[in-house]
Amino acid sequence: MKTFPLSAIVVATAMAAAIHPTTALAWGPQGHRLVARIAETELSPQARAQVAQLLAxxxxxxxxxxxxxxxxLREHDPDLGKRSGPWHYVNLGEHDCAYSPPRDCPDGNCVIAALDQQTALLADRNQPLDVRRQALKFVVHFVGDIHQPMHAGYAHDKGGNDFQLQVDGKGSNLHALWDSGMLNDRHLSDDAYLQRLLALPAATAVSAALPPPAAAWAQASCKIAITPGVxxxxxxxxxxxxxxxxxxxxxxLRLAGDRLAAVLNAALASP
Known part of the structure; x- marks a missing residue:
């Protein structure tokens, strides 16, 4: 069978993922930046001002x-990085993507509960500025994570990390391919990729309520991961x-950016 020639990109990503196989990156740096940049185009004036204050x-x-x-965080704050590692993903029911918190999110250690918790901290004006700043950074990241299908995928293969692939005759894994391999293969700058994503249809009926419907988002991502052929x-x-x-x-990515904007506009609305 012929293979698609993007091995150098995917193999490099796979090597990085292999360092931390149970908490591999979702999307990769460019994907996360693109989610955030989409959201930046849709912030309300109130949310934009709050973001500027919090990130000053x-x-x-x-x-x-x-x-x-x-x-x-794995490099800069190892303790928090280790504690927050399970917050980047959730493993749902392998055949139906059903969400059972006791099974899938024990002690709140999954991306669904983490996104709810960090959004609540961000929205609480009684919290110290440092707490809200950290919560904002988590929210920006976790909304991206929850839309990466492999971060709501199978537990038995660590979200595709253990599913080995041959790409142009070289080894990789499925998680690495979805993280960055398929995106990097376009060889686009952030500016150019942003325009491509903004040209896609915007999300419809984005909920402005808090907490965000994180479980439904994760289940939709899971259903992609278990689609035959993935x-x-x-x-x-x-x-x-x-x-x-x-x-x-x-x-x-487009959906994540639109939903991130909705979450921030709700959490950072004028009291």
Whole structure:
């Protein structure tokens, strides 16, 4: 079977994922930046002002500038990075994507509960500024994570990390492909990719209520992950795979950006 020639990109991503196989990055830095940049185009004036206040003093005081902060915790704050590791994903029912909190989110340690908790902290004006700043950075990241299908996928293969693939004759894994491989293969700058994503249809009927419907978002992502064909049957990437599934990944990015804006506009509305 022929394979799609993006091995250098995917293998490099897979090597990075292999360092932390149980908490591999979702989307990768560019994907998270793009989610944040979409949201930045849709913020209300009140939310925009609150974001500026909360991120003042950050090296890059923008949503896209802090979009991968939660992944960088592994190096900069190992204790918080370890504690928050399970907050990046959830493993739902393997055949129906049903969500059972006692089974899938023990002690609130999954992306569904973490997003709810951090959104509540962000919206609470009685919380210290540092707490709300950290919550904002988590929310920006977790909304991206929950829309990456492999972060709501199977527990038995760690969301595709253990599902090995042959890509152009070289080894990779399915999680790495969805994280960055399919996106990086376009070789687009953030500005160019943003315009491509903004040209996609905007999300409809985005809820402005808090807490956000995180469980429903995760279940929708899970249903993508378990769709027949997402896992190549021969563990070799078919030539048509990227053309089939990259549009799905890009639609998820657009959806995540629209929903992130809705969450922030609600959480940061004038009291």
């Amino acid at each position: 003093g950050e090296p890059d005081p923008t949503l896209h500038g802090v979009a991968s902060w939660a992944d960088a 896992y190549p049957s021969a563990h070799v990437l078919p030539q048509t795979y990227i053309a089939t599934y990259r549009p799905v990944a890009e639609t998820q």
